[in-house]
Amino acid sequence: RRVVEGEGIPRVNPAVDLANAVSLRFLVPVGAHDLDRLRGDFQVRYSGEDDIFTPLGHTGAEAVAPGEIVFADDQAVRTRRWIWRLGEKGKVTENSRAIIFPIDGFIGRTDAAVRQATAELARAVQSLLGGTVWTGFVDRDMPTVDLPVPIRLHPDPIEAVLERGIVEIIGREELERRLRAGERIRIYLGVDPTSPVIHLGHAVALRKLRQLQDLGHTIIFLIGDFTGRIGDPTDKSAARVQLTHAEVLENARTYVAQAARILDVWSPTNPVEIRYNGEWWDKMTARDMIELAANFTVQQMLQRDMFQRRIEENRPIGLHELLYPLLQGYDSVALEVDAEIGGTDQTFNMLVGRTLVRLLQNREKFVITVPLLEGTDGRKMSKSYQNVIGVTDPPFDMYGKVMSLKDELITRYFELLTDVPEAEIRQMARQMERGEVNPMELKKRLAFEIVSQFHSPEDARSAAERFAREVQQRELPAEIPEVPLPRGGDWPVADLLVALKLATSKSDARRLVEQGSVSIDGQRVTDPRAVIPVRPGMIIRGRRRQFARVALPDSVGMR
């Protein structure tokens, strides 16, 4: 189009120029994508509901209408409207080393041109750029082609930091430039101590921080003891109940220890800075707050999509909630950081911080967003769904919870929570798709990797063994807690279960018996009226995997 309109084509870099030249000569569209920055397979498909796209030269993603023909990798759409609208993510630069040039056409119309263009481009890349070339051809009858593309198992560490498990980096180019220049940056993660556990969802960002820490950057772990008392409105249908300072501090107490499972908190050379935002907020006056608030308009704050939703649904927005992004944003100023990392749900708050840093300190703050990890059942990880895996969960629990993961989440967990190379993860996905592997086996590996990371490989091994034995083979657990009874003799089952704390009430106990869950020394008890002659050492099962061994006081000495 530009050529027809006489604008000529801009020179970009040798690879792109070459693609453009070939495109013009054969009158077929030719694209170019940086393979090292793609995730998974490169494919042509129709767009779906959830697709997003970041146009070339933009930083923000836009939604893609479903049903468009797009090029995409496993993560996001790379080009829209065939290849006419190029994406930012996989764009080719002078640094690109592995490039895929998609050339498209219509069978019977331009397929000959496509083949000619392919040959010409291959020749040019080889002779002019000195590259190695593989070509492939796909159409309806041959929908996939495997190219022997060499995959770099260990891309350079900076790229790994900036690519794997990242949704978006605002200010990416500048950040990358600074990192490559060897600058040491200050980056923080803020957590609100509204719950006593740090879970695998937090771990995604923490792992990213750990990578940066290992590269020598300064990591700040910010505990929002002040903001936690106010309550982030994020994605809460109703305004969150405010916690008392005591509750918040109680939760915060163990946070550092929990974060230490991932970060090298007390590193002798590069320790993590632990901060509390009460440090500055407790000292702020009403005047300070109002001056700060004057930097934004109500309309700007209401931009937040969650507020929009509440307005639409006629649900309340607390004034304090409106102010919340400001509080969180100011943390960036107080900490004098270069960057912040957080889940996508924090994007708005982090951007407010970016604005404040620019306004008050005239610097650029980079914002890195990471995906929100789903809980074991595929829904948002949240206490109320009981689908949370805590970083300090005991090895066996952690292992078991990972095993209860929905199959679709396996690769995502591998990607975000392990160091298993992406090529391998891709292969797993392919194997599962083709039914070549039982997802359970992959999950075992995942569980092993995760437990190893948060505990130790030894713990992981014993958890794996125990899981196979107790859960899969349904054998008795190795350790059964001994529960003392006040007396021996005959006990009605229901009373016995309650006394052993295997049931919460007699009704509960009766139910368990009726439902066939209760057994004594391996003998199932089905009659809720049964009377049990109790002997010490008896093993009673209340509910699945919940056992008690009877102990009696010596004086009673039953036999």
Next chain:
RNA sequence: GGAGGGGUGGGUGAGUGGCUAAUACCAACAGACUGUAAAUCUGUCGCCUGAAAUGGCUUCGCAGGUUCGAAUCCUGCCCCCUCCA
């Protein structure tokens, strides 16, 4: 200041005089099955009794009242929300 809406079991949320210990969904629990603590199916899901149909007690913001009988009606109180100004 004005008008209106609402507080129900772990959560969401129905129920406006007896059929309601209270629909439904989620969560939870058990069983079957399985590839796992997945999925699916079935059952359970206030407490105490009874072999069982059943019975008793406690529960629908709080406190009183009306009634043979109240989550449902009345009075007072507490709390929450929306809209208009």
